[in-house]
Amino acid sequence: MKTATDNPITLSGKVDKVIFSNAENGYTVLQLLPLNKGEDKITVVGYFSESFSTQQVTFHGRWQEHPLHGKQFLALVCEQISPNLPVEKFLVEYIDGVGPSYAKKLMQKFGDDLTRILNEAPERLKEVPGVGEQRFKQIMTSWKQQRASHQIILFLTSHGLNFSQAAKVSKRYGHHTIEKIEENPYCLFEDIEGIGFQTADNLAIKLGFSPEDPRRLHGALIYLLQQATRDGHCGLQLEKLIYKGMQLLNVARDPLMLAVNVASEKEAMISDSVFGEPCVFLPLLWQQEQVIAQGLKRLMSVPLEIKQDALEKILNQIIEAEQLPLTTEQQTALMAALQAKVFVLTGGPGVGKTTLIKILMQFFTKQKMSLALAAPTGRAAKRISESTGHPAKTIHRLLEYDPITSSFTHHAKMPLPYDVVVVDESSMLDVPLCASIVQALPExxxxxxxxxxxxxxxxxxxxxxxxxxxxxxxxxxxxxxxFRQAASSQIIVNAHRVNQGLMPQVDKNGIRDFFLIRAHPEEQQHKIIDIVANSLVQRFGFDPLNDIQVLSPMNAGPLGVDNLNIVLQQKLNPPEDYKTEMKHLGGVLRVDDKVIQIVNNYEKNIFNGDVGRIASIDLSLRKFFVVFDKHKVEYQFKEMEQLRLAYAISVHKSQGSEYPAVVVVLSMAQRIMLKRNLLYTAMTRGKSCVVVVGEPEAIFCAIKRGEVTKRVNKLEEWLRND
Structure with missing residues (x-):
């Protein structure tokens, strides 16, 4: 994208239409009506923390030429001319005795003068109908207590934050907010959930920070490293980090290199290498990878006392009692597992991993060894527990997370009381969680x-x-x-075919548990709805809400999770007079909706990926209840942002879960996400039925793209080093 000019320009007008807005990062495309009548509408793009109505706005930025869309205005800073909004919202949220109706009455009566009235002529509040002596005292007592917060929120909203962001900042920093923000606004994106780097950077520009201010450079580098962790990396190659910084900030290379060196000296970042290539890491992740490597070496340093004959005798007794004829391959795997302090058992679907876990559990039990079975998610733990008959916990529950201290109860100084710990679905283990397990184990x-x-x-x-x-x-x-039994399942056979880079096959004369439905983009949405609501219900008797899960590679787009949830909600749980609703992210949540938790909530004992159904909504008390696996959980309305509709979920969110039936959506519009391991993962989520709906070229594209992005990390290197 070429930049026509880098000179800062101010542009004012009214927002005519918001063309596109990304709720996650704030990127917005809108049309602006200039204040000068007769001028054409202007396309404005940028990252904004606020939403837009038709009020007057002022943008600061520069013109740019987009290769496809032509001339655009790139807004770096946005100022909305709406002085009443923060005051009115503040009254409702902070002042006792003032609800939405009284806030509106006060604003209509006094307008922009309301703050002065509260401070200098408070008796005039009684001019508003309904404000008697008791309400007046209630308002004024509360105003005196919250006046400082009002000044802070006004300061923040005047510098580009929306009201909810400003309220979070004020709550976090208290009376020192303005001082802290003026000293370093880049602390916002690190400390406050929901505030990104762009918002902090816009605020810094308004405060007069120079483009090469060390605080700006440092903040950008931290932000880029944090973004890298969202892509699965523990760090970034030095050259890539510098390049990304230059692109983000429009600054030269040398100041960024200096910022990396300064941060490394202060140990705010770690400069290291991965097999000889210079890389930069966030300190905590760098340390956690060391913890894993050192911890595993510590476990393996204590030898096992193994009596081969006794071991084989006990194994044979278990195998005979369970009538489980094992292949030579499985017997070799079992013997290897029983002779190691740390062991990895891997394999695809239908190869007998669960069978071996069952035998291992029985062996350790016969040896009177204490053991624990765990998995990264609740659904994965439930699944392995049902398969093995042995109780299983999530790793968080195993380590006993304490929400008060934000830490695990079990750690190096208070280790787990188990002789053996088995972690299923270990492909889902990230570095922080694995480090927590390893350091909580005794030698x-x-x-x-x-x-x-x-x-x-x-x-x-x-x-x-x-x-x-x-x-x-x-x-x-x-x-x-x-296994022979597994080989009769088209789901398992085709999952292995896909994993080998081969197209799946449909055996029309055999067991029908796998289906390929070819559909062009314009008809895919309709076919998905028909398959979920009709075909699978009529042919196999599946319950569309409890048994069927739609999986999509992406959240955005017509065939993404967000849009599919809207159309599936309308079909599977339409509005009814008796079903209470509440507004949620531009749509609604209603009673009976299928929802998924998207963050860990340790106080409620509900974790990222848990799926439930909304049981009831109480509009007057502003709370609602969700049932997760027969466990009823209460939420306040302000907590609903922790939930999303779950008629469709991303393939990534489905990891560790298994459903009676899955419908997998593939489209060339999602090309960036189409990879072999994604399709393989999606297909292996289905227990009894898998339906792949998509363009033939999208399926072919996913299968042929077998390459996997190498994640930047040091664990392999540290394990290799003696």
Missing amino acids: SSRLIFVGDIDQLSAVGPGDVLKSLIASEKIPFFSLKTI
């Missing part, structure tokens, strides 16, 4: 990782399972042979 413990390295990597930073295997320092076994 005498055994640790067994079980997972499928061909699935999608963890959503969080790191590539733990692959790093353990690649290091060649951790004993592991990869199961390859598909």
Whole structure:
């Protein structure tokens, strides 16, 4: 994208229409009506923390020429001319005795003069109908207590933050807010959830920060490293970090290199290398990878006392009692697992991983060894518990997370009381969670990782399972042979075909548990709705809400999670007079809606990825209840941002889960996400039925793109180093 000019320009007008807005990062495209009548509408693009109505706005930025869309105004700073809004909202949120109706009455009566009236002539409030002596005293007592907060919120909203952001900042920093922000506004994106770097940077520009201010450079580098963790990296190559910084800030290379060096000296960042290539890391992740490597070496340094004959005797007794004829491959894997302090068992669907876990559990039980079975998510823990008959917990519950201290109860100084810990679905393990497990184990413990390295990597930073295997320092076994029973399932056979880079096959004469539905983009949405609401229900008797899960590679777009949820909600749970609704992210949530938790909530014991149904909504008390696996959880309205509709979810969110039926959406419009491991992961979520809906070229594209982005991390290297 070429920049026509870098000279700052001011542009004022009224917002005519918002063309596009990304709720996650604030990127917005809108049309502006200039104040000078007769001028054409102007396309404005930028990252904004606020929403827009038709009020007057002023943008500061520059013109640019987009290769496809032509001339645009790139807004770096936005000022909305709406002086009443923060005051009115402040009254409702902070002042006792003032609800929405009284706030409106006060604003209509006094307008912009209301703040002065409250401070200098408060008796005039009684001129508003309904404000008697009791309400007056209530308002004034509250105003005196909250006056400082009002000044802070006015300061923040006048510098580009919206009201809710300003309220969060004021609550976090208290009376020192203005002082702290003027000293370094870039603390906002690190400290305050919902405020990104662009918002902090816009505020800094308004405060007069120069483009090469060290605080700006440092903030940008931290932001870029944080963004890298969202892509699964523990750090970034130095050259890539510098390049991204130059692009983000429009500054030269040398100031950024200096900023990296200064931050490294202060240990705010770690300059290191990965197999010889200079890289930069966030300190905590760098330390956590060390914790994993050192912890695993610590466990393996304590030898096992193994009596081969006794071991084989007990194993044979278990196998005979359970009538489980094992292949030579499985027997080899079992013996390897039982002779290692740390072990990795990997393999695809239908190769017998769960069978081996059951036998291992029985072996350790016969040996009177205490053991724990865990998984990264609640659904994964429930699934392995049902499969093995042994109780399983999420890793967070195993380590006993304490929401008061924001830490785990079990750690190096208070280790877990188990001789053996088995972690299923280990491909989902990120670096922080794995570090927490490893350091909570005493030297005498055994640790067994079980997972499928061909699935999608963890959503969080790191590539733990692959790093353990690649290091060649951790004993592991990869199961390859598909069980005879599993070989009759088209789901399993086709999952393995996809994993090998082959197109799936549909056996029309055999067991029908796998379907390929070819559909062009314009008809895909209609076909998905018909499959979920009609075909799978009529043919197999599936419950569309409880049994069927739609999976899409992306959140955005016509066939993305967000849009599919809107149309599926309308079809599967339409509005009814008896179903209470509440506004949610531009749409609604209503009773009976299927929802997914998107953040960990330790106080409620509900975790990212847990799926439930809305049981009831109380509009008067502003609270609602969601049932998760027969467990009823109360939410306040202000907590509804923790939930999203779940008729459709992303493939990444489905990791560790299994559903009776899945409908997988693939489209060339989602090309950037189409990869073999994504399709493989999606297909292996289905237990009884998998339907892939998409363009033939999209399916082919996903299968042929077998390359996996190498995540920047040091775990493999540290494990290799003696």
